[in-house]
Amino acid sequence: MKKTSPAWLFATWFGCGYSPSAPGTVGSLAAILIAWPLARVGFTNWHFLILTLVFLYPAISAASTVAMESGGKDPQVIVVDEVLGQWITLAGAARFDWITLALAFGLFRLFDIWKPFPIKRIEAIPGGAGIVLDDIGAGVYGALVLFLVGWFNR
Numbered sequence: 001m002k003k004t005s006p007a008w009l010f011a012t013w014f015g016c017g018y019s020p021s022a023p024g025t026v027g028s029l030a031a032i033l034i035a036w037p038l039a040r041v042g043f044t045n046w047h048f049l050i051l052t053l054v055f056l057y058p059a060i061s062a063a064s065t066v067a068m069e070s071g072g073k074d075p076q077v078i079v080v081d082e083v084l085g086q087w088i089t090l091a092g093a094a095r096f097d098w099i100t101l102a103l104a105f106g107l108f109r110l111f112d113i114w115k116p117f118p119i120k121r122i123e124a125i126p127g128g129a130g131i132v133l134d135d136i137g138a139g140v141y142g143a144l145v146l147f148l149v150g151w152f153n154r
Contacts, residue, residue, distance in 0.1 A: 007065035010058060010080055017077035025109060027079025031086035032105050039096035049091040052084045052139075056132070059084055064128030074123075074131050081135035085112060088139025094150025107145050111138035 012018060019026040035048065043051075059080045066078050089108040093100050112135055115123065119141075123134035 005065075007062040008069075011062040011066040011078045013079045013083050017079040023076050023079050024082045024112065027082035028086045028105060028109055028112075030079075031083040032101050034083075035087065035090055035096070036101060039101075043096075045091045045093050048087045048093075052087045052091070052136075055080070055084055056136075060128040060132045062128070063131040067128060067131060078131055081132040082108075082112065084132065085135030085137075085139035085142075088136055089142030089146060091139075092143030092146035092150070094147070094153075100146070100150075103149065104142060104146055107142035108139055111141040116141065 009015075013027050013030055016026045016030045017023045035043070038047070062080060063078050067073065067075060070077070086104065086108050089104045090096075090101075093104060111119070115134065115138070119134050119137040122137050123130055125133060
């Protein structure tokens with residue numbers, strides 16, 4: 001297994017997945033740290049949705065490769081799924097200030113860990129699809145809550 005291949009670089013989100021503690025949280029934080037300057041230059045919730053969709057297939061492919069090469073069902077080093085799930089959560093944001101970004105981070109991590117229905121079932125899909133799509137599901141839950149918070153705080 002060549003851990004410097006493009007699949008490994010992308011799946012680990014350029015090394016974030018190698019964090020010795022809480023690699024998923026580190027991947028989510030990396031997504032927020034990327035989102036902040038993008039929002040400052042004009043990215044909207046629609047841009048984060050499109051960005052996620054653009055990276056979805058490469059993420060599933062990279063996650064499949066790394067899972068197969070490492071021999072694990074969902075290796076902790078794969079964090080590209082957290083990045084995409086975090087960006088899906090941001091697609092529900094009405095605005096992009098530090099409070100919204102912090103709330104998006106917390107909501108996504110909550111739903112990613114809790115895995116409410118049907119996320120647990122999605123996680124059972126084999127290969128990279130299950131690895132990535134369960135985090136997309138957590139992101140959808142986070143986006144819905146973030147949208148509702150924004151709706152009621154106009």
